[in-house]
Amino acid sequence: MLPLAFLGVFFAWPVVAIVGLGFGFGAVERSGAVWPVLADPRTWDLVGFTLGQAAAATALALVAGLPVAFLLARCRVWGTGLVRAAVMVPFVLPTVVVGLAFRALWPDGGVLPIVLANAFFNVAVVARTVGGLWARVDRRAEDAARALGASRARAFTSVVLPALAPAIGSAASVVFLFCATSFGVVLVLGGARHRTLETEIYLRTVELFDLSGAAALSLLQFAAVLAVLLLGGAARRRRERSLALRVEAPRRPAGGEWGVVAAAWLVVGALLLPVVGLVVRSLATDDGWSLAGYRALAGTGERGTLAVPGWQAAVNSVRTATDATLVALVVGVLSAVVLVALRRHGSWLAETLDTALMLPLGVSAVTVGFGYLITMDALPGDFRTSPLLVPLAQALVVTPLVVRIVLPVLRAVDERLRQAAATLGASPWRVWREVDLPLAARSLVAAAGFGFVVALGEFGATSFLARPDAPTLPVVIARLMSRPGELNSQLAYAACALLMVVTTAAVLLIERLRVPAGGEF
Amino acid sequence: MLRRVLTAACAGIALTACSVTAGDPPPPGERVVTLVTHDSFAVRPEVLDAFKRETGITVKTLASGDAGELTNKLVLTKGNPIGDVAFGVDSTFASRALGEGVFAEYAAAGADRGAQRYRLDPPDRLHAVDVGDVCVNVDVAALRDKGEPRTYADLADPKYRDLLVVEDPATSSPGLAFLLGTIAEFGESGWPEYWSKLKANGVKVVSGWEEAYTQDFSGSSGKGPRPIVVSYASSPSAEIGDDGAPRTKALLDTCYRQVEYAGVLNGAKNAEDARKVVDFLLSEQFQAEVPGQMYVYPSREGVALPEAWTKAAPLPDEARALPASQVDANRERWVQQWRSLVQG
Numbered sequence: 001m002l003p004l005a006f007l008g009v010f011f012a013w014p015v016v017a018i019v020g021l022g023f024g025f026g027a028v029e030r031s032g033a034v035w036p037v038l039a040d041p042r043t044w045d046l047v048g049f050t051l052g053q054a055a056a057a058t059a060l061a062l063v064a065g066l067p068v069a070f071l072l073a074r075c076r077v078w079g080t081g082l083v084r085a086a087v088m089v090p091f092v093l094p095t096v097v098v099g100l101a102f103r104a105l106w107p108d109g110g111v112l113p114i115v116l117a118n119a120f121f122n123v124a125v126v127a128r129t130v131g132g133l134w135a136r137v138d139r140r141a142e143d144a145a146r147a148l149g150a151s152r153a154r155a156f157t158s159v160v161l162p163a164l165a166p167a168i169g170s171a172a173s174v175v176f177l178f179c180a181t182s183f184g185v186v187l188v189l190g191g192a193r194h195r196t197l198e199t200e201i202y203l204r205t206v207e208l209f210d211l212s213g214a215a216a217l218s219l220l221q222f223a224a225v226l227a228v229l230l231l232g233g234a235a236r237r238r239r240e241r242s243l244a245l246r247v248e249a250p251r252r253p254a255g256g257e258w259g260v261v262a263a264a265w266l267v268v269g270a271l272l273l274p275v276v277g278l279v280v281r282s283l284a285t286d287d288g289w290s291l292a293g294y295r296a297l298a299g300t301g302e303r304g305t306l307a308v309p310g311w312q313a314a315v316n317s318v319r320t321a322t323d324a325t326l327v328a329l330v331v332g333v334l335s336a337v338v339l340v341a342l343r344r345h346g347s348w349l350a351e352t353l354d355t356a357l358m359l360p361l362g363v364s365a366v367t368v369g370f371g372y373l374i375t376m377d378a379l380p381g382d383f384r385t386s387p388l389l390v391p392l393a394q395a396l397v398v399t400p401l402v403v404r405i406v407l408p409v410l411r412a413v414d415e416r417l418r419q420a421a422a423t424l425g426a427s428p429w430r431v432w433r434e435v436d437l438p439l440a441a442r443s444l445v446a447a448a449g450f451g452f453v454v455a456l457g458e459f460g461a462t463s464f465l466a467r468p469d470a471p472t473l474p475v476v477i478a479r480l481m482s483r484p485g486e487l488n489s490q491l492a493y494a495a496c497a498l499l500m501v502v503t504t505a506a507v508l509l510i511e512r513l514r515v516p517a518g519g520e521f
Numbered sequence: 522m523l524r525r526v527l528t529a530a531c532a533g534i535a536l537t538a539c540s541v542t543a544g545d546p547p548p549p550g551e552r553v554v555t556l557v558t559h560d561s562f563a564v565r566p567e568v569l570d571a572f573k574r575e576t577g578i579t580v581k582t583l584a585s586g587d588a589g590e591l592t593n594k595l596v597l598t599k600g601n602p603i604g605d606v607a608f609g610v611d612s613t614f615a616s617r618a619l620g621e622g623v624f625a626e627y628a629a630a631g632a633d634r635g636a637q638r639y640r641l642d643p644p645d646r647l648h649a650v651d652v653g654d655v656c657v658n659v660d661v662a663a664l665r666d667k668g669e670p671r672t673y674a675d676l677a678d679p680k681y682r683d684l685l686v687v688e689d690p691a692t693s694s695p696g697l698a699f700l701l702g703t704i705a706e707f708g709e710s711g712w713p714e715y716w717s718k719l720k721a722n723g724v725k726v727v728s729g730w731e732e733a734y735t736q737d738f739s740g741s742s743g744k745g746p747r748p749i750v751v752s753y754a755s756s757p758s759a760e761i762g763d764d765g766a767p768r769t770k771a772l773l774d775t776c777y778r779q780v781e782y783a784g785v786l787n788g789a790k791n792a793e794d795a796r797k798v799v800d801f802l803l804s805e806q807f808q809a810e811v812p813g814q815m816y817v818y819p820s821r822e823g824v825a826l827p828e829a830w831t832k833a834a835p836l837p838d839e840a841r842a843l844p845a846s847q848v849d850a851n852r853e854r855w856v857q858q859w860r861s862l863v864q865g
């Protein structure tokens with residue numbers, strides 16, 4: 001019940017309220033008609049472009065992410081821990097900064113940089129989600145296939161790939177949703193030529209105050225997202241089954257596997273290029289190299305552009321991200337457990353809940369944010385201006401990720417293990433603790449780490465809700481970027497570097513906390 | 522099992538509450554006024570502290586996006602506003618807020634010291650706090666050989682082909698101001714033709730000020746390729762070189778005036794103190810902060826400007842402006858027309 005209540009209060013209610021307002025249920029003037037928007041062919045161009053660029057970016061992220069997932073899950077080579085941290089860094093970079101970095105390479109913007117930038121952000125999702133399952137898939141089946149004469153490629157396509165399919169499906173749907181609703185990147189790189197439903201909803205809500213048009217587009221986006229989720233769900237369902245999960249110790253790659261490792265390193269290198277560019281930018285000034293931007297982190301920018309010093313914003317970031325991760329873990333793990341239980345009885349309820357949990361990724365942050373304004377005053381203490389709203393809104397984004405990372409592992413747990421434990425007299429709680437938890441522990445930690453990083457970098461909802469006296473780092477960076485003055489832009493890039501350092505530190509710390517391999521049985 | 526899960530959930534939520542509210546518990550019985558503002562609001566904490574010492578009122582700010590977003594949020598929450606006072610609704614959006622009855626009537630103290638110059642209809646609801654001009658900026662060194670343009674019409678001169686970068690009026694507020702400036706200059710019938718000329722002359726359109734100023738403009742830290750950009754009259758004050766000379770310059774014949782207003786919100790929970798905050802925003806003390814903190818000019822007369830401003834950022838004597846009601850009535854149509862003309 002808790003997941004549903006959370007989703008209902010902090011997602012469904014505000015969204016329904018604001019869309020309803022657009023349809024004229026409420027007392028705001030200027031409510032034009034909704035239907036003409038749907039009849040306009042330009043609207044369908046938007047739909048086409050939105051889905052097309054998201055599909056292309058998803059495919060690219062999968063191609064780039066799978067070798068990295070292999071490296072992280074299976075290989076014992078030097079530097080894997082660093083790769084694990086490095087691959088997460090792009091995820092936290094503010095979209096405006098990445099947009100500007102890609103725009104420096106493609107000054108006129110266009111479709112290609114949009115697709116590349118969206119893929120850039122999401123390689124980590126594939127690497128994490130697929131890697132989580134890959135590390136636990138029994139290696140013996142693959143070895144058996146090889147022993148029976150299958151080539152490495154054949155063993156991969158007929159044994160490994162089917163086993164990974166649920167995680168790949170999970171990753172693909174999350175990436176697709178992130179790409180379909182990416183806002184900053186499309187705005188910076190697409191200008192007015194390439195627009196998506198998301199940027200158009202933002203424009204109509206925020207600049208034109210055309211709530212009816214925004215409502216119509218929100219419904220379209222909602223329908224598209226729902227269709228993708230149902231398709232993805234159907235694909236996953238056909239594939240999902242119990243797997244023999246074990247703790248597979250990573251080993252040194254052999255033969256052709258080195259090729260995959262090289263590809264993974266190549267991907268990581270490509271991901272780090274814009275990152276290195278940002279660091280260089282934070283150090284380069286008119287008069288040569290300088291640490292002025294970093295020194296300025298102790299202050300509030302040129303003539304007090306910021307309300308708090310840069311380092312204080314970093315503390316705020318860590319604090320809200322911690323809260324968001326805790327909420328998301330509680331809600332996400334409960335949901336995953338419920339989903340597995342429901343699924344065992346083949347319930348349609350499981351499908352509905354599963355889809356519902358993903359929807360927050362597919363709905364515009366503006367829609368949710370404006371929805372909060374007209375609903376949250378009904379909660380005790382006028383919740384609209386509560387500082388709690390920031391971590392709760394971030395948790396809304398993080399929860400689906402937690403579910404998607406933990407669920408494939410939980411579902412793959414062999415039901416016979418559970419039955420055996422129950423037969424031996426274990427209570428359901430005990431079964432969960434002794435069977436599911438140890439098998440899922442690693443992916444839980446991975447989910448926590450990933451969720452934390454996502455919350456650190458979250459900008460859309462945060463910029464809507466953060467109080468000026470408690471901004472997070474991405475909010476501070478956006479503010480600095482919108483001011484003239486060399487010191488301000490210097491400081492913005494230094495703040496990016498700080499954000500990357502905090503991210504890397506968080507990922508490395510969580511690596512330390514990982515359950516030691518092999519000790520679980 | 523259920524009980525343990527619930528316990529865990531409650532513990533999680535309790536932990537959350539701890540780490541969030543660890544910040545600042547407001548002492549009971551304190552007089553707090555919530556000031557809803559745009560994201561660019563900035564004031565030194567000392568000034569707010571002094572105001573609190575004088576009046577006992579704590580001002581809590583609530584940033585709510587740019588001028589347009591702020592206005593829309595105020596309209597959505599009219600009747601049960603998210604604060605007591607709002608600051609940052611500008612001359613392009615003012616008539617939307619006034620038409621929706623967002624603001625309450627109040628004759629502010631100090632409004633007669635200059636703010637009345639920017640009075641709107643109906644009077645005594647919104648009070649001008651600051652004035653900012655959107656002007657074309659140029660990179661002085663890069664144009665030394667060609668000579669600087671002076672007027673809107675000059676920008677269409679083939680001499681300046683491929684040198685101008687502007688912001689999209691649909692996504693950027695300086696972009697909208699520049700479009701409105703050209704409409705004020707060439708009139709409802711003449712502006713489309715002017716923009717066709719600009720397009721033929723290689724104007725580049727980007728979605729926001731950040732890209733235009735920090736990436737395309739050659740006079741900023743980004744060292745882009747284009748020496749002419751739409752920015753603010755005050756921007757050159759941030760581009761003063763080590764020799765003390767400004768590297769960029771605002772063209773004072775290409776300015777469009779944006780006035781930012783403050784007012785007491787209808788339905789404010791703390792209306793009495795809210796009025797004092799409006800008075801404070803118009804006071805000498807606060808107005809002196811305006812240029813240094815927000816890069817705009819005070820609405821009050823006789824407030825000293827920072828030294829860099831007198832050197833690099835004079836306020837144009839005559840900037841273009843359209844009546845708020847005309848802008849509100851036509852904004853969408855103009856922007857649509859502009860889109861099909863320049864980007865179609």
